[in-house]
Amino acid sequence: MAESLKPPTPPRLSRTVESRVAIRSHPLHPMLVVFPIAFLATVAPADLLFLWSGLAFWAQLSLFMSAAGLALGVVAAAAGTVDLLLIRVVRRHVSAWSHALAAVMLLAFAAANTWLRWPDPAAAVWPWGLLLSVPMAALVGIAGWLGGGLSFHHGIGVAGHEGAEDRGPDVPPEP
Numbered sequence: 001m002a003e004s005l006k007p008p009t010p011p012r013l014s015r016t017v018e019s020r021v022a023i024r025s026h027p028l029h030p031m032l033v034v035f036p037i038a039f040l041a042t043v044a045p046a047d048l049l050f051l052w053s054g055l056a057f058w059a060q061l062s063l064f065m066s067a068a069g070l071a072l073g074v075v076a077a078a079a080g081t082v083d084l085l086l087i088r089v090v091r092r093h094v095s096a097w098s099h100a101l102a103a104v105m106l107l108a109f110a111a112a113n114t115w116l117r118w119p120d121p122a123a124a125v126w127p128w129g130l131l132l133s134v135p136m137a138a139l140v141g142i143a144g145w146l147g148g149g150l151s152f153h154h155g156i157g158v159a160g161h162e163g164a165e166d167r168g169p170d171v172p173p174e175p
C-alpha cells in the first residue's frame with residue numbers, strides 16, 4: 001500500500017500512575033526534592049569560592065547546605081520510598097531502583113560532608129571537603145536525571161488515566 005493511503009496511526013497514550021504520597025493528586029516527592037537538589041548542588045561551588053577568596057563565609061555556607069540538604073533529602077527520600085514500595089509498576093522499573101540507589105549514595109555523601117565539616121568548616125574544605133562535594137554534585141545530577149525519567153518518561157506520580165496500572169504498557173486512547 002502506498003505510504004499516503006495507509007490509515008493514520010492513532011496517537012498512543014503512555015500509562016501513568018498516581019503517587020500514593022500526594023495532596024489532591026499533587027505528589028509530594030517532586031515538591032520536596034527541589035530543596036536537597038538546590039542545597040547539595042551548592043556545596044561544590046561554595047567550596048571553590050572559599051578556595052578562591054579565602055572568605056570563611058563560603059566554608060560555613062558549605063556546611064549549612066550539606067546539613068540542610070541532608071535533612072530535607074531524608075524527608076524527600078521517605079516520600080519516594082513509599083511510592084517505590086507501594087506501587088507495583090514502579091518497582092518493575094530498573095530506573096526506579098537505580099534512582100533510589102543514586103539517591104541513597106547522594107544522602108551518604110551529604111552525611112559525610114556534614115560530619116567532616118562540622119568541627120571546623122574552613123579547615124575541612126581542602127582537600128577532603130572538595131573531594132566529597134564534587135562527586136556529590138555529580139550524584140545530584142544522576143539522581144535528578146533518573147528521577148525525572150520516572151516522572152516524564154514513565155508517568156510515575158502523574159494523575160491521569162484511571163486504572164492505568166492494570167493495563168498494558170502503552171494503551172491506545174479511548175474512542
Ligand code: HEM
Nearest residue numbers: 027029030033077080081083100103147148150151156157
Ligand atoms: C531512596 C530514596 C528515593 C526514592 C525511593 C525515590 C523514588 C522516586 C519516585 C518513585 C519518583 C517518581 C515520582 C513520584 O512517585 O513522586 C521519583 C521522582 C524524582 N525523584 Fe526521587 N526518590 C528518592 C530520593 C530522591 C532524592 C534524595 C532526590 C533529590 C536529589 C530525588 C529526586 C527526584 C526527582 C528530581 C524526581 C522527578 C520529580 C519531578 O517530577 O520533577 N529523589 N523518585
